[in-house]
Amino acid sequence: MVQRVRASVVAAPSASLINVVGAIVVAYVAVVAAQRIYHGGPVYFAQTLGFGLALGAIYALVALGYTMVYGIIELINFAHGDVFTLGAFFSLALMPAFGLTEGKSSGIGLILPLLGLFVVTMLFCAVVNVVIERVAYRPLRHAPRLAPLITAIGMSTLLEGLMFVWKGPFNLHYPDLLPETQVTIAPGVTIAAKALVVMGVALVLVIALTQFIGRSKLGKAMRATAQDRDAAQLMGIDINRTISATFFIGAVLAGAGGIIYGLYYNSVAAFDGFQYGLIAFTAAVFGGIGNIPGAALGGLIIGVVAAISDGYFAPAWTEVLIFSILIFVLVFRPTGLLGMRVPEK
Amino acid sequence: MTAIRNYLRAHIRDPNPIAYALMFLAAVFFPVVVQFATNGNGDYLVGLAADGGVYMLMAIGLNVVVGFAGLLDLGYAAFFAIGSYTYAILASAHLSVTPIGHAVHLPFWILLFIAMFVAACAGALLGAPTLRLRGDYLAIVTLGFGEIVPRVFANGGIWTGGIPGMSALDVPKLPFWIQGPWVNLPLGLTPDEFRFTSANLTAYYVLMLILITFVVILVHNLQNSRLGRAWMAVREDESAAAACGVNTVGIKLLAFSIGAATSGFAGAFYGAKLSYVSSENFGFIVSVTVLAMVVLGGMGNIPGAMVGAAVLYFILFYFLPQAPAQLEGLATSVGLGSLNHANASGWPGLGEEVSRAKYVIFGLILVGIMVLRPQGLLPSQVRKQELTHASKAELVAVAK
């Protein structure tokens, strides 16, 4: 606690100068981007934006899991991105069981089996995440800080390894079940229906989550535990169960994200989650760690930034850009856009 | 005899000198034993051990960052890359194809120190704004850095050789070296300039042995100095250490830079021996391998890091590559030969499966060690106390 106060104090003087410099840099880049967007024309922009928002929606779903877990036990669950990939892998393996095959199914008949697929996959991912917490994090809750960080990385590597052993380094083909149509939003300008579907599903899930956290008893328990664990315990809240529930819910979202990811990109590979997780975490921090609307907003923004970078600048530098954003946010504005929900003592 | 026994008793609390002595002896006799055992065909193993030395150097360096100062650096490979690329740019014909137009061929021995210095600077640059962050954030910042650096090198176009990287790097040279029966020559000094090529892997091995000894002595001195004490104090209770006059951010930065320097040092050797650098060789897998080595061997303990490096390197680069063939043979001999072949439903064959197991092994080591035996294989006495006490504290807390 004390250290955190100290850290913000030391950062303050240099931060104001860097804030100015940073603002100038961001403004400059924004101007250049705006120019290129204008030259590229509205059709291309709509496509890029659609792509960015879909990407952002997926990032948002994964970012929510990171931010909730961090808010409650102040630990980065490195394995979360791999739970996301696991969702994609698992759902892929399960598709035949639900009668979902490419080319053969489409339209309204899809909805019921897809729903079933979602539910089963989300449950599976949730159980995996709860087991991870039980095995790798809970025993180390009182150990020196370094220990759970190492097990987190270990778990991430383990999951990647298991998927690697299972399916190898290949890009697996994920059935293309989403509508291929384009939706017209302005004369001659279209956005892919796929992107809209992705955003729609993500939106539904985020709203459901926000309602749950805001209204349910468990949601209240989660918020209380995040603010002050000891006080929550004194109020009779079962901390272990609350933490497990947080992992459960986070993974539910990640599992759904994995399916959407597969449906949209039609390709998954064992190590995808590593990078996706890192970018999603960037989004969570960017929006404000521990802050649920922040994670969603951060996800969308980072997705759009990545798409614009891919579309109008150089794709090879997109990841460098995102990871640089991560470092800059953590160093100069660790509270992110919407600030930390967890109050300082 | 009693003198030895008394010495052993005095050092029972600090078994390190014994560990060092044993390891040094083992290292000295290793090539001899190998050559005997393989009837002179041991070059491959000796070369492999020299490569393993690179990882051992990195483990020793990461141990300073993670074990001494308690900072989780997940992007350690970035400094390794910086060291290798520094060597590649300044010890090859490469610069002649860049706008500079003029190749630079600095000697290996000087470049070892230049690479170390460049990596240390990179470490200081990264560390200065980030080391005051709390542990999780620092970990992920270093992870991000570890992703950024290889990509920057890959995107560096003509300056860094782009994705294919750079090859045909200069080899280390000495005015003379020792030759002997291991290369079928009479024992003595070489008549003219000696070049470290892949024809004489024993020379690389000896060079690595000397470098490791040098680094171990220096790091050991650090551990027993006021810096080592300060690192331990900061790791235990940062606020109390600050109240006692320790500039906590400063010494964390020092640990971080020293770790980076060691990695850069190893990187230069690696680049020279391989005579090739490419950004593909510096991914997260390298960082996590070195971390697993340090955790496995015993964080905070130099012989521990060395043993962890040796054990894990042996498993990954000797045992695992051989295992598929061995396991396939075993399967056939017990009548399960059908497992050896890939089939239509996606089973890639026993051999292929085993060779993919690398990541699973890392994961199991990292999680297993931290949960079951956090002090590692060769714990420092202090760590053992710290970590067993922590699990008791947790029992007490749970019992409440």
Added chain:
Amino acid sequence: MSDFILRVSGLTKRFGGLTAVDNVTFDVPAGEVFALIGPNGAGKTTMFNCVTGVYKPTLGRVTFLGRDLTGSPPHRAAKAGIARTFQNIRLFEYMSALDNVRLGHHCRMHSKLWDSLFKTPYERHEERRITEHSMDLLTLVGLDHHAENYARNLAYGQQRRLEIARALATEPKLLLLDEPAAGFTPQEKVELMELVGTILKRGITVFLIEHDMKVVMQASQRIVVLDHGEKIAEGTPNEVRGNQRVVEAYLGKSA
């Protein structure tokens, strides 16, 4: 009239909506024992934290030996000559008693990185010097026979004394003791007062937070009283003892 070694003026510390210390001003004379008392939650440890740099004051100034130390980080305060102990004992548990005290010398040592790397004669000489000094300090607090024990294996009273020895190793001019007698038996309190006397004789000013009124009245020359973050009295023990506001703060207003 002795010099003032520490001057605190208008010190205020706010945490969000909570004002822990509110516009407190006092001066600590050099060479004496100065006590800070007040009911629980009055802001005493927060005051210590502001002086030693753990917290940056929201308003006000801290002047030490004529130099403005407001908001300096803790290690600078230590280097300037302010040492402290903690209310809930913060030793390095997995280091020996001797190493704890040796650590205290860190800011007074001049070995550079080069010296440490190569174990130069200068480094070895310095290590010998501080080891000797550390043993002297351990002897002063009566712990010389426990030099090699891990700090966590020491008895409670021994741990408190070790913390003082470690603080003394930083060669301070002002020693802040945060409830040094907490949990002590009467005999241990007497020994603690003797130790404080010895420390005074070495020219070190002692500034202490303490709840035991007997200790405070006997040992200190001047006292400042805080309640709910405000200063409500300052003066000699007799002046403070008779102060109505102080009595009310501790005992509550009578109906």
